[in-house]
Structures are given as C-alpha cells and as structure tokens.
Amino acid sequence: MITFFSRLLLPSVLLLASCSKGGGTEAQTVADSLSTSQMVHEIARCSRLYTTEYKIHKIMTIDDEKRLNVNILSQNIQTKLPGERKLALPIEVTFKAYVDFNEFSEAHVRRTDSSLTVILPDPHVMVVSSAIDHDGVRQYVGLTRQAFTDAEMKDLARRGEAEILKEVGSTQILTSARESAVRTLMPLLQRMGYGEKRVTVTFRKEAFTPAEWQKMITVTKD
Amino acid sequence: MNEVKKQPTNRIGRIIAVVLACGFAAVCISVAFFLRGCSRAKDAVSVTSSKTVEMSASEVRSIRETGEWEFLSVTTEELAELHEGRILGDRDLVCIYRGTLRLGVDLRRAGEDWFTAKGDSAILRLPAISLLSHDFIDEARTTTFYEKGTWDAAAKKQLYEKARKQMLARCMTPQNIEAARQNAENQMSRFFASFGFQGVRIEWEK
DSSP: OHHHHHHHHHHHHHHHHTOBTTSTTOOBOOOSSSOOOEEEEEEEEEEEEEEEEEEEEEEEEEEEEEEEEEEETTEEEEEEOSOOEEEEEEEEEEEEEEEEOTTOOGGGEEEOSSOEEEEEOOEEEEEEEEEEOGGGOEEEEOTTSOOOOHHHHHHHHHHHHHHHHHHGGGSSHHHHHHHHHHHHHHHHHHTTTOOGGGEEEEESOSOOOHHHHHHTEEOOOO | OHHHHHHHHHHHHHHHHHHHHHHHHHHHHHHHHHHHHHHHSTTSEEEEEEEEEEEOOOEEEEEEEEEEEEEEEEEEEEEEEEEEOBTTOOEEEEEEEEEEEEEEEEGGGSOTTSEEEETTEEEEEEOOOEESOSOOBBGGGOEEEEEESOOOHHHHHHHHHHHHHHHHHHHSOHHHHHHHHHHHHHHHHHHHHTTTOSEEEEEEOO
C-alpha cells in the first residue's frame, strides 16, 4: 500500500509542477494590475544630416569565482570554492555620424559668380542604438551557484558599450562621415548652377587632435 | 586488609580526576583565547567574490553610407513587463527601456532631381517624413526594475519587441510627424537661403 502511494505521489507532484496557470510556457502580460507607463523625456527639433553608419560588435565575458578566506592566528588562508559561474554576452552598438546644420548659415558659404565654396560644420558621432544578442548569450553555472540575473547582464552590456565608445575614435568613422557628406551634397550644390570643378566642399579642419575627436563623440546620458 | 588496598586506589583515582580537571580547564582556556582572537580579527571567516571581466576586440560588422536628414527626435522611456503565473511561484520581469526615435527624410528614397532651382526659388520634392531607423532602443542602458525567476532568450526578445512597439505607438503620432514636417520646411528654407535662394517650396511625396 505504501509502495503504491509512493509510486503515485511522485509522478503527481512532477505533473503539477510542470503546469502553469496560463497554460504552457507562453508568458502573459498583466494588463490590469500593472500598467505600462511612458515618459517622454525630450522632443527636439533639429537639422542633422546622417551620412555614415557603423555597427560594432563585441563579446563581453565575466568569470565569477567564490573564495573562502580564513584568518587564524594572523594567518590568511584562501581557497577557491567549487562551482563555476561564467557568462559570455555579445553586444552590437550602432553609431551614426552626422553633420549638424542647425547653425549653418551664409557665413559657411562663399559664393562668387564662378565658384562656390561650402565650409561644413565638424561631423559628430553618436550612439543610435545597441542590442544584446540574447540567442548568443552563453552562461555556465555550477550546481552550487546561481544563474546570472538580467540585471547583471545589462550591467555587463553597459560596460561593453562604454568600451566600444572609447574605441570608436580609432575607426575611420569621422573620415567616412566627411567623405559621405561631400558625396551627398555635391550633386545638390552642382544643381545650383555651378559646374563640378567650381564647387568645393570642405570642413573647418582637416586634422583633429584626439581630444577634439572625443568631443565629437556624443554620449547620451541618463 | 581491604581498607589498605582501597587507599592506594582512591589516591590514584583522585590523581586522575585532578589531571582530567586540569586538562579540561586548559582546553577551555585555549578555546576561550582562540575565540577571543577570532572575534578581534576582522572577517575571520569570509567568502569573497572575484569577478574578472574580459572583452573581445571590437569588430566592425558593417559600414553603410546613409543620407538621412533628421528634423525631429523623441527621446523616451518605456516600462515593459512579463508575468507568468505558476503553481509553485510566479515569475516576473520588469524592465525600463530607453531609446530615441528620429523622424526625418531619407534622401535615398528621393529622386535624383529632388531639388530644382527656378530663378531664386528652390523647389524640393521630398519623401514623406518617416522613422529613419527601426532600431532605436539603447538596450545597454536598459534598467532591470524587478526580476523573479529565470527568463530565456526568447522571453527577453519578446519583452524588447513589446517595448519597441509601445514606443512606436506613443511617439509616432500625427502631431510629432507634423512637427517634423514643419521643422523640415523651416530648416530647408534656412539652408537654401544660405545659398541665396529667396523662397523654398516643398512638395511632399506620399
């Protein structure tokens, strides 16, 4: 009798544990108790010509070790506890380079009867989006450890984005932006009545210092 | 006779008892000193976590030339959530997503003759104001507000997509599109005025 009930009880418990109130594993949204809220931070009028887009990919990894420290009679003994906890998180950040025409005026244009010279504002670079490759995330967690939380993953992604931001200046994105801006505007300027050889599009400076490069990279702050 | 034999036995017993008592007292004193030393030492026994973060080299996956003229940007936050009720405990994931929607004109969709000069007037035929990029969420800046249980990649992508659609619905309003269009007309007038054009007429394609 006891054996019969024990054989029946365990499968029943397992069956009940696999059930969910909503049916299956499909997630449901709670529309009544918790409503989504939205706050529009800023609506800004602008005049920016985006000329180049770069997508930069990076894989962030983290190895979380637990160590036992014992202090006995002024002796410190350290030993690594069993159980690994590792995470690999791929992230892709999209940058766009643009020329801001908000302050563009006649002062940037030199016209004569036969030639046209346009001095464009310095290009800038900004992060327009970033995305975590959730399908590519890999985590290896021992039995004695806890899985990585979503908050930990987002924190790692934030660090990855910051690192990519530091390195974007070493790419050719600003050079590409200038070349692309010229290619975009040149047909327009030629259609104003100037031939190809009489239109010159230039920028304020040809070469920038590393400090000036960093100022051209816009970082969105919270 | 028996009393004589009992006296040496009692003496040995007493000696053993005294030795045991002294030994016990010595052990107690040693333990007391040990505990006192441990309580003075900071974190005598502790478990620490050592996290080593490494990163691969940045890889440029794509480079694309664009020709997008932005006239209005809407920076926004959206709270999105997932909830799953289970008999052995509910699961919840609530995140705050941040992003910037950029409205403007994609010149690559415009014809080659989108600009025509007629005397001192500029005639522009521009494509309709549209969202310049459908990827506008900065997921690295997302805040996990509340998390209970474990969530797989499919659920997190679902949550991201839900936040994206909510942002689109709230920000791509007729009012914002009209504001972008009006700003486009103002900015284009200023731009072409810099080149000596007195008037700018914009025809919007549908």
